[in-house]
Amino acid sequence: MYDFNYHKPQTVKDALSLFKEADDGIYLAGGHTLIPAMKVRLRAPTDVIDLSGVDGLIGIREESGALVIGALTTHDTVATSEVVARAIPALNSLAASIGDAQVRNRGTIGGSVANNDPAADYPAGVLALGATIKTDRREISASEFFTAMFETALEEDELIQSISFPIVESAAYIKFPNPASRYATVGVFISRHGGQVSVAITGAAATVFRCPEMEQALSDNFAEVALDSIQLNADDMNSDMHASAEYRAHLCVVMAKRAVASMS
Amino acid sequence: MVQQSIGERVLRKEDLRFITGKGNYTDDINLPGQAYACFVRSPVAHASINSLDISAAAGADGVIAVLTGQQVAEDNLGSLPCGWMVHSKDGSEMKQPFHPVLATDKINYVGEPVAVVVAETYLAAKNASELVEVDYEEIEAVVDISSAQSAADIYPEVPGNTVYQWELGEKADTEKAISQAAHVTRISLTNNRLIPNAIEPRAAIADYNTGTQDLTLYTTSQNPGLARLILTAFVQIAPEHKLRIIAPDVGGGFGSKIFVYSEETALAWASMKLGIPIKWTAERSESFLADAHGRDHVTEVELAMDDEGHFLGLHVKTIANMGAYLSTFASAVPTYLYGTLLAGQYKTPNIYVEVDAVVTNTAPVDAYRGAGRPEAAYLLERIVEIAAREMNLDPVEIRRRNFIQPADFPYQTPVALEYDSGDYEASLNKALEMADYAGFAERKEEAASRGNKRGIGFSCYIEACGLAPSQVAGSLGAGVGLWESGEVRVNPTGTVTVLTGSHSHGQGHETTFAQLVASKFGISVDDVEVVHGDTGKLDFGMGTYGSRSLAVGGSALSKAADKVIAKGKKIAAHMLESDVENIDFEDGEFKVRESNQSKTFQEIAFAAYVPHDYPLEELEPGLSEKAFYDPENFTFPAGAHICEVEIDPDTGVVDIVKFTAVDDFGTIINPMIVEGQVHGGIAQGIGQALLEQCVYDETGQLLTGSYMDYCMPRADDLPNFDVGMTCTPCTHNPVGAKGCGEAGAIGSPPAVINAITDALGVMEIEMPATSERVWRAMQQAGGA
Numbered sequence A: 001m002y003d004f005n006y007h008k009p010q011t012v013k014d015a016l017s018l019f020k021e022a023d024d025g026i027y028l029a030g031g032h033t034l035i036p037a038m039k040v041r042l043r044a045p046t047d048v049i050d051l052s053g054v055d056g057l058i059g060i061r062e063e064s065g066a067l068v069i070g071a072l073t074t075h076d077t078v079a080t081s082e083v084v085a086r087a088i089p090a091l092n093s094l095a096a097s098i099g100d101a102q103v104r105n106r107g108t109i110g111g112s113v114a115n116n117d118p119a120a121d122y123p124a125g126v127l128a129l130g131a132t133i134k135t136d137r138r139e140i141s142a143s144e145f146f147t148a149m150f151e152t153a154l155e156e157d158e159l160i161q162s163i164s165f166p167i168v169e170s171a172a173y174i175k176f177p178n179p180a181s182r183y184a185t186v187g188v189f190i191s192r193h194g195g196q197v198s199v200a201i202t203g204a205a206a207t208v209f210r211c212p213e214m215e216q217a218l219s220d221n222f223a224e225v226a227l228d229s230i231q232l233n234a235d236d237m238n239s240d241m242h243a244s245a246e247y248r249a250h251l252c253v254v255m256a257k258r259a260v261a262s263m264s
Numbered sequence B: 001m002v003q004q005s006i007g008e009r010v011l012r013k014e015d016l017r018f019i020t021g022k023g024n025y026t027d028d029i030n031l032p033g034q035a036y037a038c039f040v041r042s043p044v045a046h047a048s049i050n051s052l053d054i055s056a057a058a059g060a061d062g063v064i065a066v067l068t069g070q071q072v073a074e075d076n077l078g079s080l081p082c083g084w085m086v087h088s089k090d091g092s093e094m095k096q097p098f099h100p101v102l103a104t105d106k107i108n109y110v111g112e113p114v115a116v117v118v119a120e121t122y123l124a125a126k127n128a129s130e131l132v133e134v135d136y137e138e139i140e141a142v143v144d145i146s147s148a149q150s151a152a153d154i155y156p157e158v159p160g161n162t163v164y165q166w167e168l169g170e171k172a173d174t175e176k177a178i179s180q181a182a183h184v185t186r187i188s189l190t191n192n193r194l195i196p197n198a199i200e201p202r203a204a205i206a207d208y209n210t211g212t213q214d215l216t217l218y219t220t221s222q223n224p225g226l227a228r229l230i231l232t233a234f235v236q237i238a239p240e241h242k243l244r245i246i247a248p249d250v251g252g253g254f255g256s257k258i259f260v261y262s263e264e265t266a267l268a269w270a271s272m273k274l275g276i277p278i279k280w281t282a283e284r285s286e287s288f289l290a291d292a293h294g295r296d297h298v299t300e301v302e303l304a305m306d307d308e309g310h311f312l313g314l315h316v317k318t319i320a321n322m323g324a325y326l327s328t329f330a331s332a333v334p335t336y337l338y339g340t341l342l343a344g345q346y347k348t349p350n351i352y353v354e355v356d357a358v359v360t361n362t363a364p365v366d367a368y369r370g371a372g373r374p375e376a377a378y379l380l381e382r383i384v385e386i387a388a389r390e391m392n393l394d395p396v397e398i399r400r401r402n403f404i405q406p407a408d409f410p411y412q413t414p415v416a417l418e419y420d421s422g423d424y425e426a427s428l429n430k431a432l433e434m435a436d437y438a439g440f441a442e443r444k445e446e447a448a449s450r451g452n453k454r455g456i457g458f459s460c461y462i463e464a465c466g467l468a469p470s471q472v473a474g475s476l477g478a479g480v481g482l483w484e485s486g487e488v489r490v491n492p493t494g495t496v497t498v499l500t501g502s503h504s505h506g507q508g509h510e511t512t513f514a515q516l517v518a519s520k521f522g523i524s525v526d527d528v529e530v531v532h533g534d535t536g537k538l539d540f541g542m543g544t545y546g547s548r549s550l551a552v553g554g555s556a557l558s559k560a561a562d563k564v565i566a567k568g569k570k571i572a573a574h575m576l577e578s579d580v581e582n583i584d585f586e587d588g589e590f591k592v593r594e595s596n597q598s599k600t601f602q603e604i605a606f607a608a609y610v611p612h613d614y615p616l617e618e619l620e621p622g623l624s625e626k627a628f629y630d631p632e633n634f635t636f637p638a639g640a641h642i643c644e645v646e647i648d649p650d651t652g653v654v655d656i657v658k659f660t661a662v663d664d665f666g667t668i669i670n671p672m673i674v675e676g677q678v679h680g681g682i683a684q685g686i687g688q689a690l691l692e693q694c695v696y697d698e699t700g701q702l703l704t705g706s707y708m709d710y711c712m713p714r715a716d717d718l719p720n721f722d723v724g725m726t727c728t729p730c731t732h733n734p735v736g737a738k739g740c741g742e743a744g745a746i747g748s749p750p751a752v753i754n755a756i757t758d759a760l761g762v763m764e765i766e767m768p769a770t771s772e773r774v775w776r777a778m779q780q781a782g783g784a
């Protein structure tokens, strides 16, 4: 790791101004992506702005039909939250499926979403549930947030404060973990509300995506059999030493069926 | 005071310090004034070095020196040697490329060290290492083993990239058996390349004292004595009596810490050059790049049978990857530790094996838990299983028909070894019962009702441990002897200090050896202390690898203890005014036969050091004895592993639902420790069978360079293991022990793969049987 300046602001405003003053600043949340990248010297920020002391970024609450999770809330807190269990239990199990206990005790929802790793779990939930990402300056809808691999709609200094998930009738997340990293080789999040079904898939492609074929089929008939004839195009899928594009395309359907089964 | 003897589950004496953080690993050691080293490593696999500019690095903050391969060459350090000369079929010696401590003008694998930066802090060393400018001119890399022999030569001295073409067994007889047989089963298979991943990365501190001119090297070694010999006699770092190697607590090795590597050697040399202590601890990514890897064979096998499934002939042809250089024992692994094991547990009359060893632009490959024997067991137990299916025989039955029977021992195989003892059917029968083979059909049906495919697989492995005897090994090319040293020092109050040339890096020697010696003397295990891992304290010794410690190191201690008892009897005879022939030693007491007169072990010890009533005219005072034990033969642990899997037909995920291992390790000193060794070995074997795979791309870049991509088995990947034992003691060592450290990793992979292929109804699947491979096999079989 190269030397850097460390800051621990207490307000969002201070965090923003520290970022502006820095040559090459970066926010630090749980550090489970940023610190390893700095240790292997892939990232070399001049200033690290630790958000852990900033007021109001941690917590989970239900608010007018939505579940609002503060950006600095750890995966473990989400995994074990009773508020989440009452509102959208699928998010408990999504958070519980991330990494291992050490990772869940440090990693945060804001960090995960801001990082937009193509194999991260949260983006599937955020996109399928049609969540809203609340930042220091605006609200961004999930459908506009995840723009490309490791890229989002966030401006350079923009800070996520919370994520607001509309509470739906039912939802499920099923993941096929990469046996080595335990990130998602494929993860499928399905949500169902007022006859509308939305399906978001992570791990399979360059970035999380909605799957209209599955959504259509499941809106017509919310049952595993409805997915029998679905074949996703492997051309759009990732291929690496852990899973070929063809296998990923196959797993998307299998995981989707399992999600449907768990919701029926 | 409890007497804790052979066969008891004594808790490990070393665990208190390990689990309370009081261990003393190399990285825990810090010396006053120490500097830190960081190695500059090649980012490319194959290149010539056009230029190397250290000026910026040398001038950077905190930097003490930047040392390069050029300086190593100027100081005339030797090649890191490979200690086993293997000859080709045509009688020629193996071709050995020069293995420099630091590269000079040519790079041969990604991660090869080209320079070392020594600085006041590790951070300064690492920062400066980025300032070393190397101009690499890339050459096309040779990566694939199968085509290595037809690729351009990496070294002029290794034509055809072929190190040797070795053979063993009778070619003509085997070919004849195959050509005349009623049935021949043929398969090709790959033994996947593995990366060792000990929990503690390699580390060292070299400390040269300019006043005494002594060099001390603290390092993560499985065999400090051997390391000293190699650094002295071959690399010529320092004279042997001026070089002390200390391998303190070592956190796992699995073979990877047997070898003498560039980094530790460079550190020793740099410390002498600069006259300061220098420390280096590998980062995990360096371990992936530069620890010797394991396995990496491609093999073709033919097994000839009569129409009842009796084996008539076995022909094996293997290409073994050595990587870029021949590491310390690399040449012996796919030859004397592999070809000699191909009889397995069976009476195959004709066996012929050919092995071509090749160099490639990848990290060196050497012994890794099992070393050659897992590769042998894998191909044999795979082809036996396939043969059974082709012959419509139960896989258990075909094995029974071919087993060497208890009455056949000692049994001379057609591939050089003579097995001393064993009862293969006894282990198999016990395993079948523990695994409830009879109930398998029902379990398979029940699994099918849940939509899962269930399969069962067997493996009846043999291995050879305690590599021996020295003279035979020497005649086969070994550069060293294969005995072990031991010393038993009885202290005046009757407690005992035991010194051994074996080295413990997780095996629990401090307990097992203490139990062995305590039971000899009838004293408490708490009264025995085991000292190992320091050439400054010990006689020259050979260290720990190849499951040799108890069979060879333990035997040396047993012999030394016998000498103590013999001397004790003389002292007792004097004190009790009897003849030495009339003294018996039992339960910690020297007794005059048929009398009530006796002296305790402690009383005799005291008398030996306070010799007031002592036969000084005939006997020296003191009670401390040494032994060097050179085994007459290898030992031959063997056993039966049975694996049961369930496969999810939608995803191809394999779940190991039951794993049974019944092993014959001869005499067992501590069953708890032995079971732990078996558990760990099976975990590694399952890792190889299902998860682990070292991958280089076609340019020689390591793609599995971290745990994000290299998949180690974790607790939730593994079932509970049902472990049982049978016992036919080793006939030729005083302990009766055969060795247990590697068996799990040797026996388990074929059992797992046989179970998977059984479940799928296919003949072949490659390791690691990843979910995608299993899914594809199902697609091809049309059974998804």
Ligand SMILES: Cc1cc2nc3c(=O)[nH]c(=O)nc-3n(C[C@H](O)[C@H](O)[C@H](O)COP(=O)(O)OP(=O)(O)OC[C@H]3O[C@@H](n4cnc5c(N)ncnc54)[C@H](O)[C@@H]3O)c2cc1C
Pocket: A026, A027, A028, A029, A030, A031, A032, A033, A034, A035, A036, A051, A071, A072, A075, A097, A098, A099, A100, A103, A104, A106, A107, A108, A109, A110, A111, A112, A114, A115, A119, A120, A121, A122, A158, A159, A160, A161, A181, A182, A183, A184
């Ligand atoms: C061993 C391991 C296993 C893992 N397994 C999984 C897994 O299975 N599934 C999975 O989804 N993830 C996994 N992760 C990732 C982890 O769970 C975190 O989600 C991830 O590291 C990012 O969260 P963080 O809080 O650690 O962010 P950090 O590492 O602190 O930051 C990551 C990036 O986000 C930015 N950032 C952080 N917070 C904000 C904010 N509030 N506003 C704007 N930008 C911000 C930072 O500037 C940085 O660029 C794993 C990580 C490790 C180390």
